[in-house]
Amino acid sequence: MAIRLVAMDLDDTLLRDNWTISPRVVKAIQKAQAQGVKMTIATGRMPISTRPYAEQLGLDVPVITYHGAMIQQVLSGEILFRRVIPSSLAAEIVQDVADRGLYAQVYLKDRVITPQVNEWSREYARIASVHIEEADLSILLSQELEGVEKILLMAEETELDQLAPLLGQRYGEKVHITKSKPCFLEMTDCTVNKGVALAALAKQFGIAQEEVMAIGDSFNDLEMIKYAGVGVAMGNARQEIKEQADIVTTTNEEDGVAEAIERYVLDRIL
Template sequence: MKYKLVAIDMDDTLLSDELILPLKVKKVIQEAVDKGIVVTVATGRMYSSTLPYVKDLGLDIPIITYNGALIKEAVSSDVKYHRPVPIDLAKEIVALATEEDWHLNIYLDDILYVNNLGDEADIYERISGIKPVLINEDPVEFLTKPPTKLLIISENAAKTDEILLKLGSRFRDLLNITKSKPRFVEIMNKEISKGTALSDLAMDLGVKQDEVIAIGDSLNDLEMVEYAGLGVAVANASVELKEKADYITKSNEEFGVAEVIKKFIL
C-alpha cells in the first residue's frame, strides 16, 4: 500500500511531554515530504498556536486546527474551511458555564478569550503559548458571532466526566463534544471533527481514504483514526482510541510518529 497523506495529532503524539518537536521525528517527517508525501497536523489547538511547529517542520500545506473546525494554509494563511459553533448554541453553553462556574475558553478570529484568569488559564497558556484575553463583561453578551470552538477546563479528571455527562444529556444531538486531555472538554460544530476535516482535505488533494494515515492519542482523534486507511494510536493513547486503531506505535516520548513513517512509508 502506498500512503500519500499523513495527519498527525500534536500534543502527546507529535510533541514530547515537554511540548518539544523531537529532532528525530522532524528529520523523518522531512524525509517523507522529500519523497512527495503530504504530511500535515490535525490538532485541537488554535491556528496561531500550531503555526510555529508547522513552520519548524517547513511544511507548506493546509493544517487542521480547532479539532477540524478550521483548515487553513500554513504559508498563505488562506482559509479552506471554517465551521464554527452556531451562535445560539454557543450562547447556551456560555450561559451554562457561567451558571456552573466552569472555566471557559472562547475562540474568535483566532484570539483566545476567557471568562476567568487563574490556574486553568495559566495551564492553557503554558501548553498553547497563547496569552488569553479576559472578558470584562457578561460572557453571553460578549459573544456576538459564532466562535470557532469552545473549551471547558475542569478542576480534575473526575469533574471532566461530570461535565461531559451534563453537556451530553443536553447537547449530544446538536454539538460535537469530546475530551482532548483529562481536564479539557472540547465543544465544536456538530458537523465537524478531525475525521471530517481529514476527509475534506484528502478529497481536495485527490487522495483516497485508503491512502491516508492518521496518528493520535485521545478521544478527539477517534474520528480521524477510524477514517484513515491506517489509523494509528501511540502507546500512551487512551484505551478507547487503542481499541479502534489498526496499529499501535511507540509513545510520543519514544518517537512513535517516526516509527510509523519509517515502517509504512520510508
C-alpha cells in the first residue's frame, strides 16, 4: 500500500548536525508533496522553533510540536489541538526537581521560561534559536490558570537515567516522561505523545494507519514509529529505537530522511 502521510522528527533526523536541511532532503520532501503525499514535522520543539523549517519545506499540513501536546497550522499559527500539564501539577514537579538540584524549563505556547539562565539554557537557546525568559516559576505558575505544554529537565545522562524512574513512580500517571536527547528529560500531559498526535492527524485526513510513515531517532519518537504502518529509525538512532522500527535508514548526515522517502514513498507511487 502506498504511503500518503509522512511524519518526520526534527533534531538528528530531518536536521543535520549543523541544524540545516540538506538539499537532497528538501528535494525529496517537495517531490513527495507534489505527488500528493502529505508531509509533516513531529517534534518536541516549540512552534516558533519549528516554523522556519516547515516554511522552508513548504509544508501544507499542521505540524506536531511539544511531543504532541500542540498541533498547529504553520502559516496562520492557528492552534488545532493543545493539551497542558495543569499549573498546580507543574508547580509541584518544578519544585520537586529544584529540591533535587536540577535545572528545569517550562514552556507556555511560544515562550520558554526558567528561574535562571545557565550553561544548559544557553546551549538550548543556541540549538533551538529561541529566547529564554527568566522568571520565578512558582509565581508564574500561580498566575497561569491553564498550565504549560512541557517541562524540560537538563542534566548529564546518567543523572537523568537515575531520576526518570523516581519521577515515573511519583508522576507517571499524570505526565508522559520521555527523552529527546541524552541530556534532555521531557514531560508532557499523560495523554499525549507523537504517536497519539500522528494518529489524530491521519484520522483527520482519512488516511489509514498502514498508509503512514514515521521517521525518528530517539525515545520520544518511539510511539509514532510503532504507530505508523512504516516506522523508520535513523542510522544514527539508538539501538533501542532501531529494534522497534520496521526499517533503518542512513544517518542524518547521510540524508537518511531522503533515502527513506525515495525508497519507500516515491518509488511506490503509481
